[in-house]
Amino acid sequence: MERMDIYRxxxxxxxxxxxxxxxxxxxxxFGPYGSSFNEALGKKIIDSEFFLSRxxxxxxxxDIPENMVSxxxxxxxxxxxxxxxxxxxxxxxxxxxxxMKLEFERALITGFALLGGLFDLxxxxxxxxxxxxxxxxxxxxxxxxxLVVFTPAKFILLLVAVIIxxxxxxxxxxxxxxxx
Numbered sequence: 142m143e144r145m146d147i148y149r150x151x152x153x154x155x156x157x158x159x160x161x162x163x164x165x166x167x168x169x170x171f172g173p174y175g176s177s178f179n180e181a182l183g184k185k186i187i188d189s190e191f192f193l194s195r196x197x198x199x200x201x202x203x204d205i206p207e208n209m210v211s212x213x214x215x216x217x218x219x220x221x222x223x224x225x226x227x228x229x230x231x232x233x234x235x236x237x238x239x240x241m242k243l244e245f246e247r248a249l250i251t252g253f254a255l256l257g258g259l260f261d262l263x264x265x266x267x268x269x270x271x272x273x274x275x276x277x278x279x280x281x282x283x284x285x286x287x288l289v290v291f292t293p294a295k296f297i298l299l300l301v302a303v304i305i306x307x308x309x310x311x312x313x314x315x316x317x318x319x320x321x
Contacts, residue, residue, distance in 0.1 A: 228258025
């Protein structure tokens with residue numbers, strides 16, 4: 142049974158739209174605003190670190206000046222939109238390659254494209270909550286522990302998605318080469 146609904150996600154319109162939004166939000170996060178935010182903070186943004194400890198997280202939030210908290214939150218709201226856009230972009234590319242071109246029967250493989258973005262969203266939500274709690278709440282330790290898991294999981298799952306995507310591209314190119 143064909144799944145025409147999921148094939149729409151693999152259409153050229155979805156791929157291009159996802160790419161455009163990813164570039165726009167990525168420019169905002171990694172471009173001048175992100176750089177000026179890092180400079181104002183005097184350190185790299187916390188979610189660019191691979192390994193975090195609860196002590197590092199605690200010290201990081203102690204070092205954020207009161208007047209920077211709203212900018213920190215704003216930055217991570219925009220970063221959440223970036224996570225959504227790159228997830229949709231990756232998902233549409235996965236659908237296009239694995240379901241439409243390679244004709245895989247199971248759509249489950251396309252879910253790998255969404256997992257990194259999901260953990261990025263969880264990470265951003267946690268960072269926003271931590272910024273508001275600012276160690277004044279007993280939940281700070283619990284959320285810090287969650288952040289220790291979410292941040293490396295994001296990077297690992299994105300790496301897995303890219304590896305799966307590269308394997309799919311190699312298989313696609315190999316099949317095209319052998320059919321000509």
